[in-house]
């Protein structure tokens with residue numbers, strides 16, 4: 001068997017674009033990074049992504065390319081179905097086709113949280129497990145599912161979006177979708193900020209609320225506790241729906257929310273799933289590029305790890 005080629009994973013976010021050359025064991029062999037020229041429009045964003053990928057491909061000589069991007073991605077075509085204003089004009093962009101043309105090879109595309117779930121399942125906190133739910137608690141609250149070792153994308157690429165579940169305590173808080181009462185409205189950076197403002201009249205960032213909670217400030221502590229409890233309870237309910245082997249929490253707010261979420265999760269889990277752990281994701285910002293590379297390796301049919309894993313993916 002010929003040596004497996006390294007793969008390139010690209011992470012297209014609203015502010016930065018990152019690319020990595022990823023080896024057959026999931027290790028990062030090289031990196032490129034640039035600001036995302038979001039205000040210059042989709043063509044400029046794609047040019048930047050292509051340039052970073054090409055530099056790594058030149059180093060490696062060969063290999064497939066996968067992309068994790070902000071927005072909802074049509075799983076059949078690699079086209080953006082929906083994106084927020086963080087990437088103006090990104091909705092409708094044919095990312096797979098356009099990047100494929102620029103790079104002269106097939107490009108596989110998925111949502112960035114989906115890519116993170118694949119990365120964590122491959123070499124992160126979910127390693128060795130084939131059924132996972134991952135939630136990413138940052139400014140907002142995203143989610144993704146891996147089932148039987150594959151991304152479960154749903155009909156429109158949006159499966160696993162846990163942020164819109166009804167959540168107790170979120171009644172006066174607005175979700176990113178515009179509605180009140182959703183989990184993202186309370187259990188996210190934006191949610192912590194808004195809940196603290198309701199409580200105290202002070203508008204500070206979610207990160208600042210977390211810092212104040214860590215010092216023991218009662219109002220901040222209460223806001224964090226409510227958010228963590230809402231998250232833990234919702235995730236426990238999802239365990240009974242999705243039957244994962246583990247639930248992973250990623251994102252900037254993960255450390256803040258995990259202790260309280262774990263307590264609520266454990267208390268709420270039905271007995272049949274009492275051994276399902278709630279774990280911190282371990283790959284950090286690398287999860288998206290590693291998972292995007294994994295997507296390229298799996299879908300391209302390249303032998304990435306071994307025959308067993310190839311067939312499983």
Ligand SMILES: [Zn+2]
Pocket residue numbers: 163164175176177178179182184
């Ligand atoms: Zn919502």
